[in-house]
Amino acid sequence: MKISKVAVGLTAIAALMLTGCSGNGGGGGADSADKKSYDWDMTVTVGDTSTWYAGAEKFGELLAEKSDGRMTLNVFGNEQLSGGDPAAGVEQLMSGQKAFSYNSPIIYSGIDPRFSAITAPFLFDDYAQADEVIAATGLDAYKELAEEQGVKLLGFGESGFRQITNSKHAITKPEDFKNLKFRVAGSELFIDMYKSLGADPVAMNFAEVFTSLQNGTIDGQENPFDVIYSGGLPEVQDYLSILNYVYDPLLLGMSLDMWNELSEEDQAIVQEAADEANEFQIKMSRDREDEQLVEFKEEMQVDELSPEEIAAFREALQPLYDSWTPKWTETVFDAVNPAN
Template sequence: MLGKRISKYLPAVAAAGLLSTTCLYGLNVQAKTTLKVGHISAVEHPWHQALVGMAEDVKKATNGEIVMQIYPSSQLGGEREMAQGLGLGVLEMGLFGTGALQALDKRMIIEELPYAWPKRENAYRALDGKLGDALAKVLEGHGITTLSWWESGYRHITNSVRPIEKPEDLKGIKLRVPEAEMRIDTFKILGALPTPMAFSEVFTALQQKVVDGQENPLATIYASKFYEVQDNLALTGHIWGSAVLTIATKTWNKLSEANQKIIMDAAEKWKLKEREMIAKSDDEALAKMKEAGIKVTTPDPTPFKEAVQPVWDKYENTFGSDLMGLVRKYSDS
């Protein structure tokens, strides 16, 4: 399925100049190992920029033996489709928000409990520590090896109905959300009308008023130009999300130990750089969107946090006491 998608779209995409330089030179290099890397974000997004940097490091360190071909903007399908392809071994690598991985195991979305992370540093410690190790073991059971935990960032809400100042302002707003059960539950409790939809469809759906709004990190809202078809931005920070860089275990096991170390080292290096890029891009994106005319509100998080407590209660059994205990530990540390 993924192979057919690539064959179908690659000539047109290359002609349009949408593939990264890494991907294009990867097509012309007789590499011993070629790793296709899929993600949903635009080429302007820190995900893509960091992957390009990582690919250059890996190619150089392996003397061209390993070439990473990067496919942004859902060129290889949506996140759920790519995640399934990764588990089946028909896609080599992927960078995902964990919400997409709930199709494999619901425990993967535990980090997205609403208002779990008061500061991004809390989340870093969790995913670089025991919580990340535990979730990596979950993915191992699905044929996926975790390389490192990057960042998607805090999610905020845009819409074209009204400014959001309090939970009640969300009532009746048709809000696009990822195909993630807990996200749907969160916005139902807040009074919105959550509408699951693939990321690749969001801009058109907003433009054509199929949905009233959406929620994403600032870097994504800006890179995807959602602010061009939305009137209001509420800095709710309701969820912090990681981006997990993964490789198919079948592919990983075929690599030499030396090349595995090179890839791991590059993933760690670019994890840190990508996190810095996300934080910096938040400030820059917000300033640019304000200049473009979007109205910005900064709601008090307290009533929102209180309102979504039933979500924590509902998923206590789903995630299990051990994982929930880790989230609470790192959230409070």
């Protein structure tokens, strides 16, 4: 599996500065200019053809460039540092065993259900609405949540709007889910969603999804375009339903302990690099969707649901709000609710 170590070329002087650098994603050592050097690890849940991975690589390039080579980032796809388990990967970040990760709030919600508020079904109509809410109040609310868990949130990347694939039949109405076995990420909210639609939800690490679809252990799964594409899922799925039913941002998180150890100058470098990398990753993800859809149509039956068909799903999933708002808390849900 590909591991990317991103760094700009160093001059001889800069190379000498790196002799005190520590490894394994940890801290730094003093150099001759009394500035520390860092060799950090970062993980993403999906593989090296994804926009997640490209965004992480861009982050590494920017860190190296802006720090004059003092900051090096090693990027690991498919949650290699936690045996393919994204929840364990988030716990590594929280405990300071690695420096950075891109993870969905769905994964964080297994630790604290408040993180799932932004992934409530049909919360956002489109990307413009999500962007507006996140910029106004959503990002600040999630920064507070992340810090409670030992994570410095450096901003949001994007996985995109989540869609449905399966191997049995087209899904265009809520009752089409009945008796189908669906893989969902390890989130109580998603398990409740799929049970309410009559499906049989199975929590499973993404690393196991392709094989499980291939051998028929599960009938379907749900993910944004880029994850479906980079995971090669059209090879083992026959039907794609475009529901745009959950907006899924990516938390670019850093170990809070490691963040606090940085100088103010280095904190500024890391934050600036993160802002630019997130912007790069989001643009790439959105730009690729049209191209990916064309390829999906060549490999699967694609059903783009009408507003009336989507309204039926909205109605079917609306009761979840009554049971989940107390778990999200009004404070967090209000911060991501476009109706406020």
